[in-house]
Amino acid sequence: MGMTLTEKILARHAGLTAVEPGQIINAKVDLVLANELSAAVAIAAFRNMKGASRVFDHSKIALVEDHFVPAKDAQSAKLAKLMKDFAAEQQIEHFFDVGRGGIEHVVLPEEGLVAPGELIVGGDSHTCTYGAFGSFATGMGSTDIAAAFALGEVWLKVPCSIKLVYNGKLGEMVYAKDVMLKTVQTLGIDGATYRAIEYHGTTVDNLSITGRITMANMAIEAGAKNGIFHADEKTLAYVRERTDREFVVERADGDAKYERVIEIDVDALEPQVACPHLPDNVHSISEVTREDIPVDQVFIGSCTNGYIEDLRVVAKILRGKRIASNLRVIVNPGSQKVWMQAADEGILSVLAGAGCAVNTPGCGACFGGHMGTLGDGERCISTTNRNYVGRMGSPKAEVYLASPATCAASALAGRITDPRSLALVAA
């Protein structure tokens, strides 16, 4: 019987010729990821494991300082140091301190640490991002990560797969983020729990790597274990530019079995907004803007939309203009490389000139960590992936999720705004 893309990758990593949904396997991992928060707990668990003194392979672990960087207080500095010391002790090859890295999920692909057909686990729920490259990638908690540090393998239950087929052409000012918000709404917040999402169709074939990253990143917002694209020419060009490591490109079989096949037509799709307080509370922009919704903060960044392509969209909209006087705009480029590229292209000065505060790469306000935490009664429109109660700070704040274009348009107007209205004005 045929296998899905996820099943193919899992079978190979478990040393089996075939696997089927529900089966428990022991799979070898190609990369284990942790950030300073998940690493702190994982390192403690690792130290408790009798017989574990060295990690399984110091070239297959990536440790990224990103959640509370630069350290927000003595306690977060302590966690950062704990991970740094562990990296030194274990001679971890891929350790990224602030100033040399950025957000883990932006950094790993940039550094060529992710390739098609690989199996990656990470101490962060958005590890599913790497499915954009045709790899199986999933988030886990710290004890599981400690086990992977020690063994170089993890136990997994083979998920069944949902096949999503996207057809049609994206309209003006409509992006991968809008497609994915629509997808999360379609599946529901737990609609893909314990399942893999496999993305198909001409719409996603035409997406850039960044667009696919945005979509794979938010697979977890529908509860999925992983979200995965087939690698194509674009993927191979991106990956080969960054690594000469060997990898195996897998494809789903023609007769693979899917739990469900869902067709999504994007021709008429409008920009989408996830309203408070769930990522699946998604509405079309024309519906949302029927009400006047002023905002106090706009946040541009995160592993969903902190890439150079995203900053270009924002800069195009803000160039030569000023953001509305009653709000603040905070920009966190996703990584040091994104920051430098944006500087080279003059994007950072366009943004700063428009009145945006541009931060050091890192997670920052995305999870209410620091550098843009919301206060009681404040409202934010954000390019991030989650809007749960208290996600960006006060439990009495509200977060709306949208594309960089919708966020930039809202920054100019001071209220949630359809970016297509700007395009009309400009034309």
Next chain:
Amino acid sequence: MVAKTLRGHAHKYGKNVDTDVIIPGKYCSIVDPAELGTHAMEGIDPEFSKKVERGDLIVADRNFGCGSSREVAPIALKGAGVSGVIAASFARIFYRNALNIGLPIFESSEAADDIATGDEIQVEPDSGTIRNISKDKEYKAAAFPPFMQSLIDAGGLQAYVEKRLAEKA
């Protein structure tokens, strides 16, 4: 392994209780379980840490623990004295984390529906029997998949890893 009986009062919540409300992001740099416990459920119920008594159980609807992979979420609940969580269903990562750190969890939509805040609850983890003493009712939790059960019986993931390491050595 015979797990010990859990007994306490129920604190009831709705569906999609996510890890951002179980332990807000700003506290994720804390490592001490007891200190984490003083902020448990703060995002949804600021008074929780004052109300909760050792042994109490959290009862919730679908998709408990969705969102971030932070293992401090189940650790905070344990630190607050919560002896177990009963929910209609659990998000995937939370499920693994809870078992890995030794926070007992039970899946039962019937119990999740029927139990109210304040009900006195007793759970026999081995049989999955949930007794609502206040309402004099009994519910049955879904059994763990066999592999999970063997992992639990072996003493959790840590013991499993130690055994694998010994085999490899």
